[in-house]
Amino acid sequence: MYFHALIPFKPVNPKTRLSCILNQEEREAFARAMLEDVIAAVLKSGCSATLLCTHPFKHENALVAVRKESLNDAINWALEQFHCPALIIMADLPLVTAGDIQRLIRTEKDMAIVPGRGGGTNVIFLKKPQCFHADFYGASFLDHLRVAEECGFSVEVIDSFRMSTDIDEKEDLVEILIHGKGRKSREFLERLGFSIVLDEKGRVGVQRGPHKEAL
Ligand SMILES: Nc1nc2c(ncn2[C@@H]2O[C@H](COP(=O)(O)OP(=O)(O)OP(=O)(O)O)[C@@H](O)[C@H]2O)c(=O)[nH]1
Numbered sequence: 075m076y077f078h079a080l081i082p083f084k085p086v087n088p089k090t091r092l093s094c095i096l097n098q099e100e101r102e103a104f105a106r107a108m109l110e111d112v113i114a115a116v117l118k119s120g121c122s123a124t125l126l127c128t129h130p131f132k133h134e135n136a137l138v139a140v141r142k143e144s145l146n147d148a149i150n151w152a153l154e155q156f157h158c159p160a161l162i163i164m165a166d167l168p169l170v171t172a173g174d175i176q177r178l179i180r181t182e183k184d185m186a187i188v189p190g191r192g193g194g195t196n197v198i199f200l201k202k203p204q205c206f207h208a209d210f211y212g213a214s215f216l217d218h219l220r221v222a223e224e225c226g227f228s229v230e231v232i233d234s235f236r237m238s239t240d241i242d243e244k245e246d247l248v249e250i251l252i253h254g255k256g257r258k259s260r261e262f263l264e265r266l267g268f269s270i271v272l273d274e275k276g277r278v279g280v281q282r283g284p285h286k287e288a289l
């Protein structure tokens with residue numbers, strides 16, 4: 075089955091929660107690397123990709139719509155245009171695979187949803203997108219279940235480590251370094267000198283060593 079994926083993307087000053095370890099230029103490059111990982115999985119799954127971007131941006135394998143409004147308003151603008159099923163997938167899920175996406179689009183329910191850790195929503199597949207409206211931020215997973223109920227949708231909640239792993243904070247980089255073999259985002263972090271480290275309590279964290287290209 076062939077569907078259309080909407081990928082919201084903020085190319086300018088993204089991922090501010092990573093400012094403690096990446097400067098703005100690095101965060102922009104890192105956000106692009108994660109986006110590449112997501113687009114690769116989307117295309118491999120057989121879906122096409124449209125980026126909903128806050129600023130002008132070009133990608134050779136995706137359509138781009140520049141929408142200056144907020145995340146929810148941009149998604150809701152796009153959903154209104156859809157007359158066929160739609161996938162909404164965030165650009166900060168670099169571990170996602172084509173098989174993961176196929177799991178959503180093969181759902182027998184009206185909607186499939188993947189929660190993010192901490193109450194967020196990482197991916198939504200909608201068979202009838204026009205009834206729905208996005209309500210990201212805060213406990214958006216609960217909000218999206220409520221919207222689905224209002225629409226009378228049957229819902230499948232998908233339990234997936236890879237798709238639930240959105241990269242927001244420094245601690246999340248551990249997951250890319252451990253599980254992100256072959257991903258552009260892992261190559262990027264390694265090039266910058268990131269590696270995993272154990273703290274004094276035995277927990278795994280990340281450290282930034284010398285820039286590989288500078289060695
Ligand atoms: N179109 C659009 N996409 C957005 C906007 N804000 C964030 N995004 C995208 O939405 C997804 C989830 O965003 P967040 O995790 O909040 O990312 P962020 O705003 O870059 O990160 P922080 O600055 O750390 O909050 C990512 O794919 C972002 O690129 C927006 O205002 N408009």
Ligand SMILES: C[C@H](OP(=O)(O)O)C(=O)O
Nearest residue numbers: 194195210211212214242
């Ligand atoms: C957009 C938001 O992402 P988070 O800030 O939780 O990563 C959400 O999932 O509602």
